[in-house]
Amino acid sequence: MNIPEHVVLRRIPAESTAEQVEALVREHAKLVYQVVFAALRHPQEAEDAVQETFIRVWKHAGELSKVVNIRAWLARIAWRIASDWRRKHLKPVVICADDLSKLPATGASVEEDVIRAQQVALLERMIGMLPDDLREVVELSTVDELTSVEIGQTLGIPESSVRGRLARARQLLREKVQGLMERNRKTGVET
Numbered sequence: 001m002n003i004p005e006h007v008v009l010r011r012i013p014a015e016s017t018a019e020q021v022e023a024l025v026r027e028h029a030k031l032v033y034q035v036v037f038a039a040l041r042h043p044q045e046a047e048d049a050v051q052e053t054f055i056r057v058w059k060h061a062g063e064l065s066k067v068v069n070i071r072a073w074l075a076r077i078a079w080r081i082a083s084d085w086r087r088k089h090l091k092p093v094v095i096c097a098d099d100l101s102k103l104p105a106t107g108a109s110v111e112e113d114v115i116r117a118q119q120v121a122l123l124e125r126m127i128g129m130l131p132d133d134l135r136e137v138v139e140l141s142t143v144d145e146l147t148s149v150e151i152g153q154t155l156g157i158p159e160s161s162v163r164g165r166l167a168r169a170r171q172l173l174r175e176k177v178q179g180l181m182e183r184n185r186k187t188g189v190e191t
Helices: 005-011 017-040 043-059 061-066 070-089 097-101 112-128 132-143 148-155 159-187
Strands: none
Touching: 017 043, 017 061, 017 070, 017 132, 043 061, 043 070, 070 132, 070 148, 112 132, 112 159, 132 148, 132 159, 148 159
16 A cells, blocks of 8 residues: 555644743743842742743643744743742842942952952942833843844844843943942042
8 A cells, every 4th residue: 555655744742832932941941040140130930930831831832833933932921931030039238329439449459350249249230220111121132142033022022122121221220330430539549
């Protein structure tokens, strides 16, 4: 009996849903973790949010064939879950502008890596002080290295809005750094 190939192939089950989701986890777990960590800034909370993200992916696995950009789709789910998680579980951190001037200045006796760590901490605090809409695009752009298109898809906003928010965020950060440098220069603190 001669059965055509396309009839035989139709009888072989396609990759199961479990295999598809498992492949997504293997390939994109790091991206999902980076997205949720950028929003939550807490490793255990981020791990929980990653699990919640892939549970949601499992629930919507039937839609996988319709997804054009899996990376952006996962980032969007992860960002929404992390944002919801932050609102429900984490207390907001309030940082005053005066706190920035109280940060220890780098001195000649401090090791290079300590200086770098202080600079990173200062930048993270400054980013944390940005309005939510600006902070989100900066974190997705710098921490998660998403493109403007992917950020727009993740947040559900146009790409032009992403670029505008990034420009405003960079300008605000530039002004904050300049203000801090000016205050430090007036008080005689080295930057």
